[in-house]
Amino acid sequence: MSSTSYRSSRSLDTKQLSFEDVVMTGLAKDGGLFLPSQVPHLSPETINSWKDLTFQELAFNVLRLYIKDQEIPDADLKSLVEKSYSTFRSKDVTPIKLIDEKKSLYLLELFHGPTYAFKDVALQFVGNLFEYFLTRKNAGKSGEDRDTITVVGATSGDTGSAAIYGLRGKKDVSVFILYPTGRISPIQEEQMTTVEDKNVHTLSVKGTFDDCQDIVKQIFGDAEFNSKYHVGAVNSINWARILAQMTYYFYSYFQLLKAEGENSKVRYVVPSGNFGDILAGYYAKEMGLPIDKLIIATNENDILDRFLKSGTYEKFSPEVEVKEVKATYSPAMDILISSNFERLLWYLIRDTIAEGDDIKAGKELNSWMQQLKETGSVTAPKAVVDAAKKDFDSERVSDEVTVETIKQVYAENPDNYVIDPHTAVGVQTAFRNIAKDSDSDSNIRYISLSTAHPAKFSEVVNKALNGFDGYSFEKDVLPEELKALALKEKRIKLIDEASLEKVKGAIIEELSK
Numbered sequence: 001m002s003s004t005s006y007r008s009s010r011s012l013d014t015k016q017l018s019f020e021d022v023v024m025t026g027l028a029k030d031g032g033l034f035l036p037s038q039v040p041h042l043s044p045e046t047i048n049s050w051k052d053l054t055f056q057e058l059a060f061n062v063l064r065l066y067i068k069d070q071e072i073p074d075a076d077l078k079s080l081v082e083k084s085y086s087t088f089r090s091k092d093v094t095p096i097k098l099i100d101e102k103k104s105l106y107l108l109e110l111f112h113g114p115t116y117a118f119k120d121v122a123l124q125f126v127g128n129l130f131e132y133f134l135t136r137k138n139a140g141k142s143g144e145d146r147d148t149i150t151v152v153g154a155t156s157g158d159t160g161s162a163a164i165y166g167l168r169g170k171k172d173v174s175v176f177i178l179y180p181t182g183r184i185s186p187i188q189e190e191q192m193t194t195v196e197d198k199n200v201h202t203l204s205v206k207g208t209f210d211d212c213q214d215i216v217k218q219i220f221g222d223a224e225f226n227s228k229y230h231v232g233a234v235n236s237i238n239w240a241r242i243l244a245q246m247t248y249y250f251y252s253y254f255q256l257l258k259a260e261g262e263n264s265k266v267r268y269v270v271p272s273g274n275f276g277d278i279l280a281g282y283y284a285k286e287m288g289l290p291i292d293k294l295i296i297a298t299n300e301n302d303i304l305d306r307f308l309k310s311g312t313y314e315k316f317s318p319e320v321e322v323k324e325v326k327a328t329y330s331p332a333m334d335i336l337i338s339s340n341f342e343r344l345l346w347y348l349i350r351d352t353i354a355e356g357d358d359i360k361a362g363k364e365l366n367s368w369m370q371q372l373k374e375t376g377s378v379t380a381p382k383a384v385v386d387a388a389k390k391d392f393d394s395e396r397v398s399d400e401v402t403v404e405t406i407k408q409v410y411a412e413n414p415d416n417y418v419i420d421p422h423t424a425v426g427v428q429t430a431f432r433n434i435a436k437d438s439d440s441d442s443n444i445r446y447i448s449l450s451t452a453h454p455a456k457f458s459e460v461v462n463k464a465l466n467g468f469d470g471y472s473f474e475k476d477v478l479p480e481e482l483k484a485l486a487l488k489e490k491r492i493k494l495i496d497e498a499s500l501e502k503v504k505g506a507i508i509e510e511l512s513k
């Protein structure tokens with residue numbers, strides 16, 4: 001069974017949308033997120049027949065279930081997949097690595113793509129999809145008639161490069177990434193600004209990350225600018241990103257079973273922020289992949305952990321005094337609200353209190369989101385929380401413990417394996433769960449997602465490891481390819497004031513060239 005039409009989580013009618021609409025629009029007009037109301041279910045036989053497939057073959061099979069072949073024929077989908085993963089440095093694309101023989105904890109290394117972070121797995125594919133749909137729309141058109149898209153985004157440093165590498169060189173796509181001048185690390189700036197493709201523009205804005213984000217929001221809200229330049233986003237709520245991330249749950253599951261035996265009970269631990277990565281695991285589980293548990297690992301921005309423990313989805317913990325997002329050692333997970341969580345809530349609501357009715361679920365979700373917006377808090381009925389707990393568990397990890405975990409893994413691993421701070425939040429969560437497991441259930445295995453290469457977060461990694469004899473960041477952590485970036489020429493457009501007009505002016509100027 002496949003599921004190839006989509007609806008908004010806040011929709012109050014039965015209207016169905018195509019995959020192309022959903023990918024190119026991103027967010028629904030009613031403010032909701034796009035989702036397939038039916039998740040395809042695979043039989044155990046089908047799943048078993050997939051166990052020896054390559055990453056690319058699996059990706060094709062998973063995507064095929066969610067995209068009609070009238071929309072993208074087999075041959076085209078295959079070549080989109082090939083192209084998207086040819087940029088990865090590992091032949092497995094996302095290999096697993098045992099880091100603790102005794103406890104059977106595996107890391108799923110998601111950082112072998114061009115920018116050394118897990119977002120590449122999705123964004124390499126999304127960039128190719130954008131180009132594919134635009135090229136098809138533009139067949140036979142020229143000049144002014146062509147459909148183009150101007151992707152605008154803000155980054156605090158670590159995620160902008162994945163969007164740039166996903167969109168570089170794509171026909172009819174321009175990309176503008178704003179970042180705060182002097183507030184991102186040298187490696188992050190080098191990664192973004194040394195890309196030579198003419199369609200890539202990095203705007204270094206004198207201000208904070210929040211200033212950058214505000215400007216981007218205003219650009220999206222500017223109807224005139226929008227209709228003229230077709231502003232688009234590739235942010236973490238785009239359905240195609242969730243979809244592309246499902247593949248590595250299947251792939252790693254099969255790899256683990258081959259290593260540990262068919263009887264293994266597999267639990268996934270996912271360092272989480274906007275809930276996109278782990279949501280892909282939820283879909284894999286719903287599709288029939290026998291995942292025992294999905295464990296959310298949060299840093300001190302812990303809305304997800306608090307929800308599972310209390311049933312209240314609340315922007316700020318009542319205990320905190322400073323009502324703002326906390327800057328932690330794992331910045332890619334620094335959020336107040338997890339945008340993709342709305343998708344999970346929709347399914348949970350539909351299957352419990354809305355008794356299977358899509359429209360009732362939309363109604364209920366609308367009122368929850370309204371309440372969240374107005375009061376910063378919404379409390380779920382017990383049935384919904386219980387349903388969430390069937391699939392999910394959670395832990396919260398402090399900065400201090402994050403550093404300790406990087407140390408511990410380095411010291412205990414025979415080849416001094418180095419993990420990044422986001423990965424460390426997951427690994428600590430796995431350690432805590434392992435400590436709780438009873439000896440009688442010796443078949444439990446953990447796969448903790450490794451979401452970034454440690455070279456990208458040198459400051460925290462060095463803080464943890466500088467005290468070890470013989471440790472050297474340059475020698476042990478930094479890949480040659482990233483080292484080489486320092487020698488390349490940077491292309492930066494400086495915006496000397498955090499002003500909407502100045503940013504718009506820069507965009508218009510670049511586009512007119």
Ligand SMILES: *Cc1c(COP(=O)(O)O)cnc(C)c1O
Pocket residue numbers: 117118119158159236271272273274275276277278332333422451452
């Ligand atoms: C984006 C990101 C995360 C969080 O993923 P979500 O899908 O937002 O939950 C974790 N680690 C790193 C390194 C990331 O870039």
